[in-house]
Amino acid sequence: MQMRAEVQIRSMIKALSEVVLPAVDAGNQLAQEQTRLTIGMLNLMAQQLPLQFRFDCDELARLLEFSRQLCEQTQGGPGCEAARAELAQGSEHAAEVLQRAAAGPSQVEQAVRELRRLSGVLIGVCSSAMNLEGQDRVARLVLAMSKAQLLRDRAWLLPQGWEPDPQALPPITELLRDTKP
Known part of the structure; x- marks a missing residue:
């Protein structure tokens, strides 16, 4: 298990981008949007955490x-x-x-x-x-x-x-x- 938040965030982004998002029903626009928003917020956190x-x-x-x-x-x-x-x-x-x-x-x-x-x-x-x-x-x-x-x-x-x-x-x-x- 990784204790560093930076690595944990990158792992979550990768899992959401490569596994979860492709599995979300393309017809479910709300679920697609929310998954992308979550990925975006995690990217923002990854950028801001060191600062x-x-x-x-x-x-x-x-x-x-x-x-x-x-x-x-x-x-x-x-x-x-x-x-x-x-x-x-x-x-x-x-x-x-x-x-x-x-x-x-x-x-x-x-x-x-x-x-x-x-x-x-x-x-x-x-x-x-x-x-x-x-x-x-x-x-x-x-x-x-x-x-x-x-x-x-x-x-x-x-x-x-x-x-x-x-x-x-x-x-x-x-x-x-x-x-x-």
């Missing part, structure tokens, strides 16, 4: 920078300072996770989720207490982060074939920072 950890580390590094900028730009009444301190503390922990050579993919993924959550809390707590200029700065920061993440997400999913102009997107490998220690 998944780098993808997550890249997102964590970007969220760390976003969190630092967010802490600098937010101000407000009660609760804002506590939320900012909590995000700063979460950022310190996330930076440690990213820097540790022993940090595994699940730790990076967990730190990404926590920074997303804490960033949302800080924005929610501080937004109503901030003046319009401060709200605008935070909104621009959020939009810039979202734009960069959306570009990475679209490039990550490019092999699925949904993009109307695939050549307009850079390859995912060009969008990933080298953040792995």
